[in-house]
Amino acid sequence: MIIMKRQIKRILFGLLSSFVFVILSTAGLQQKRPEVPYVPTPEEVVVEMLSMANVSGDDVVYDLGCGDGRIVITAAKELGCRGVGIDIDLTRIQESRVNASNAGVSDRVEFLHMDLFEADISQASVVTLYLLSRVNLRLRPKLFQELKPGTRVVSHDFSMGEWTPDKSTVIEERVDYVPLQDTRFIDDYWNKHSVHFWIIPANVSGTWKLTVPTLSREKPYRLEIDQNFQMLKGKAYEGSVSLPLDIRNGKINGDRLEFFFERKNRGRTEKMHFEGIVKDHDIVGFVRIEGKPDFEEKWHAKRDPSTKKSIEE
Ligand SMILES: C[S@@+](CC[C@H](N)C(=O)[O-])C[C@H]1O[C@@H](n2cnc3c(N)ncnc32)[C@H](O)[C@@H]1O
Numbered sequence: 001m002i003i004m005k006r007q008i009k010r011i012l013f014g015l016l017s018s019f020v021f022v023i024l025s026t027a028g029l030q031q032k033r034p035e036v037p038y039v040p041t042p043e044e045v046v047v048e049m050l051s052m053a054n055v056s057g058d059d060v061v062y063d064l065g066c067g068d069g070r071i072v073i074t075a076a077k078e079l080g081c082r083g084v085g086i087d088i089d090l091t092r093i094q095e096s097r098v099n100a101s102n103a104g105v106s107d108r109v110e111f112l113h114m115d116l117f118e119a120d121i122s123q124a125s126v127v128t129l130y131l132l133s134r135v136n137l138r139l140r141p142k143l144f145q146e147l148k149p150g151t152r153v154v155s156h157d158f159s160m161g162e163w164t165p166d167k168s169t170v171i172e173e174r175v176d177y178v179p180l181q182d183t184r185f186i187d188d189y190w191n192k193h194s195v196h197f198w199i200i201p202a203n204v205s206g207t208w209k210l211t212v213p214t215l216s217r218e219k220p221y222r223l224e225i226d227q228n229f230q231m232l233k234g235k236a237y238e239g240s241v242s243l244p245l246d247i248r249n250g251k252i253n254g255d256r257l258e259f260f261f262e263r264k265n266r267g268r269t270e271k272m273h274f275e276g277i278v279k280d281h282d283i284v285g286f287v288r289i290e291g292k293p294d295f296e297e298k299w300h301a302k303r304d305p306s307t308k309k310s311i312e313e
Pocket residue numbers: 033034035036037038039040041063064065066067068069070071086087088089092114115116117129130131156
């Protein structure tokens with residue numbers, strides 16, 4: 001009787017362990033499953049993506065979800081840059097390594113078998129994507145957190161929500177199959193591919209003290225900048241004058257910003273154009289006044305670090 005009970009206990013334990021093992025391994029498999037199926041980017045679209053990002057020999061191109069490695073391999077082979085491909089599917093990574101070797105670029109590219117959301121992408125100067133809009137949206141905060149201002153991002157077909165592209169184009173790929181329902185109407189069949197391009201903007205949100213040293217009799221301006229990805233708006237407060245000026249046409253391209261505001265000077269309106277380069281909490285640049293070709297003065301600005309907001313908020 002006791003022996004029978006022990007046997008039943010062992011069998012039950014065995015069943016439970018297998019059940020837990022099945023649950024755990026299924027959970028593990030689910031975690032490692034690609035979130036996007038493998039569909040390769042056609043070569044002519046690869047060429048357009050690399051050209052839109054202006055890839056050169058100095059770049060490090062990361063393809064997140066690299067498939068057979070074609071984007072980083074083409075970039076390394078044709079443009080002489082370095083590349084990193086990341087894919088969650090081991091078969092794709094093995095395929096990429098063979099393709100890199102066949103193309104003679106194994107010394108300049110590497111392929112990592114991992115989840116793209118866990119990869120360190122901070123060394124990229126160009127990031128290429130062929131994922132899905134919802135995956136791009138989940139990836140967006142990581143792009144802003146890890147990539148340096150000025151890093152270029154190119155996506156085949158899929159957008160980034162309200163972060164509007166700096167450039168977009170459509171490529172027509174001639175394909176040698178014709179969908180059945182269309183055979184009566186067309187001889188050639190063309191597939192349309194969109195390519196979208198963004199530049200990671202520096203974060204210039206917050207309150208800045210802006211000084212134009214040569215206008216020393218004037219008190220510094222206080223700028224309050226609201227940033228919506230690469231677009232800027234806000235207010236400029238002039239000395240003790242309480243009425244703020246509107247910051248207009250504010251844009252940031254990587255670490256380069258520009259904007260203008262109009263101020264009153266001895267009863268006349270002056271349109272002041274500012275251009276500058278951002279480094280963390282400092283901006284330096286030149287200001288020009290419309291209609292005064294001889295006026296070009298240096299300016300600088302310093303941010304109160306506590307006023308900086310995340311671009312994703
Ligand atoms: C549409 S294919 C694009 C392949 C390649 N970038 C191209 O354009 O030819 C998407 C790739 O992303 C990979 N993938 C999907 N989810 C991933 C994840 N979470 N981490 C890494 N790779 C992933 C898939 O295995 C697949 O190879």
